[in-house]
Amino acid sequence: MIVILFDQSTESRYLQCFNGLGDLFNSDSLWPFTEVKPTASLRIGILPLFEKWKHALDAVVLYDCLDNSLSIDEQIALSPYEAEELYFVSVNVIPNESFLEKLISLSKGQYLKSGNDLLALRADFDEPSKVRVAHIPFDETLIRVRFIEDLYLHVGPEIIRDFEILTKHFSGALYSESNTVIGDQLYIGNFVEMECVTLNTKTGPIYIEEGAVVMEGANLRGPLYIGKHAVVKMGTTIYGNVSIGECAVVGGEIANSSIGDFSAKGHYGYLGCSVIGDWCNLGAGTTNSNLKNNLSPVELYDYLSKGLRDTGLMKCGLYMGDFSRSGIQSAFNTGTVIGTGCMLALTDFYPKFVPSFTWLYGDIKEAYQLQKFISDLEVVFLSKNKRLDKRLIERIIEINQSTFKN
Structure with missing residues (x-):
């Protein structure tokens, strides 16, 4: 069994077959906590979201992250688990017993919705574009992480x-x-x-x-x-x-x-x-x-x-x-x-x-100079015997440029 935790930004040929069937979770609603890391790695309680899913099901759990340069579809192709059981689950869903029962009972092409929110779907590994889709409503109690206060x-x-x-x-x-x-x-x-x-x-x-x-x-x-x-x-x-x-x-x-x-x-x-x-x-x-x-x-x-x-x-x-x-x-x-x-x-x-990368002191408000920020952060990481990952630096640069594009 393979479970892919997805949101609005996830790119997959399997997910594309369900376009227009419901709203996908937008992880920007959890900024600033999802600016430089995926929603799946957010810890709520003891376990991060992806670990909750690993404990809930005997499955490979995949999600987009900076630590993996492979696309979701490439990760699926390389998975040793049975790809016939291929499920996509909205990354902000915290698994509970009733949701797991509904999820496992899905046939290929069936998907779960709450209101207009797409919660989960079962894809066809061999012929994703030919699957016949069918809507299954889910109106039971379910915890979803939608906003930062959650x-x-x-x-x-x-x-x-x-x-x-x-x-x-x-x-x-x-x-x-x-x-x-x-x-x-x-x-x-x-x-x-x-x-x-x-x-x-x-x-x-x-x-x-x-x-x-x-x-x-x-x-x-x-x-x-x-x-x-x-x-x-x-x-x-x-x-x-x-x-x-x-x-x-x-x-x-x-x-x-x-x-x-x-x-x-x-x-x-x-x-x-x-x-x-x-x-x-x-x-x-x-x-x-x-x-x-x-x-x-x-x-x-x-x-x-x-x-x-x-x-x-x-x-x-x-x-x-x-x-x-x-x-x-x-x-x-x-x-x-x-x-x-x-x-x-x-x-x-x-x-x-x-806003991100802001320096406030005295009566002065200015942008935290990017190169100084990165060099300062490298020192902080080294103080804990850690190295600042190249892909994290690239993401920081991307967010910085987006913040100050105007």
């Missing part, structure tokens, strides 16, 4: 669901007696360093990956995910519904938020109802608001409409794209969207929207 709203429930999947054969966590553990929904990987920490798993499971360091005095409530080699600093307070990426460093107060790989919020300050991309840094004292004083619904900048969109939510915090950095004592107002690769150093509240 990346924090589903963190808690998805940690709970992923925890159940990943710990089916786990017998129980081993930890030092200096720690206080409430409840039994705790997973601790190998080589985790943790002493004098309070962990409350009655509010939801806590999953700590291998090599993580949780320092003394941290107070943790589930649902919570702490990634590989992440560091939770002394006295950190995490209120739950929080996902912390690989090699990330966190401190202060955190609630209802997702923090990307290699990002740092290492000092005091509050982060709530927020999404922080990969390789970001929040300077000491950085704090965000997530609630308006008049309790009115929060509006967020929307890349598709190029204007503000009413989320209908009372709480929305900071949304910061990959490679962006804020100076000490930074203050972000309710519902602030920061693009990719921004350098921020203001002592007042930041604007509600800051």
Whole structure:
């Protein structure tokens, strides 16, 4: 079985046969988080979307990504799995039991729709252009990641669901007696360093990956995910519904938020109802608001409409794209969207929207010079023993040129 996670930009001769049968998901609605990486690699809870599909089905899962120069059709042709079972699934769908049942029951040429949204289809590997298409409605409950606020709203429930999947054969966590553990929904990987920490798993499971360091005095409530080699600093307070990426460093107060790989919020300050991309840094004292004083619904900048969109939510915090950095004592107002690769150093509240590759300091706003940005980013990567990939650089250049084309 082969499952291809697709969106509006996916090019495939199989997908072309279903043109006009429904709307395809546009990943631009998740900018800035999908500016330089595919939707399929976004982590929601513990697992990224493509990993959720790998665990849901015994299948090869394919998607467009910078790490693979092959087209989707070339990947299909090279797959060792049976191509007769060839399925396309909208990349923003989080699999559940009812959807999986409908998906597997599809015959060649049948497709699932919700309203006018094309959710999934089964293609004919041998003769894609001759397949007779048939519509199957899907009106059951289904979680789809449509907007950037969904990346924090589903963190808690998805940690709970992923925890159940990943710990089916786990017998129980081993930890030092200096720690206080409430409840039994705790997973601790190998080589985790943790002493004098309070962990409350009655509010939801806590999953700590291998090599993580949780320092003394941290107070943790589930649902919570702490990634590989992440560091939770002394006295950190995490209120739950929080996902912390690989090699990330966190401190202060955190609630209802997702923090990307290699990002740092290492000092005091509050982060709530927020999404922080990969390789970001929040300077000491950085704090965000997530609630308006008049309790009115929060509006967020929307890349598709190029204007503000009413989320209908009372709480929305900071949304910061990959490679962006804020100076000490930074203050972000309710519902602030920061693009990719921004350098921020203001002592007042930041604007509600800051375009990618913007440098703000004092009273000055200017473009972050591309070559300087790339050279700075190379230094950041080297500091973590990583190399800046050529294809990522090409994508950064493409986004930069698109941002400043006018």
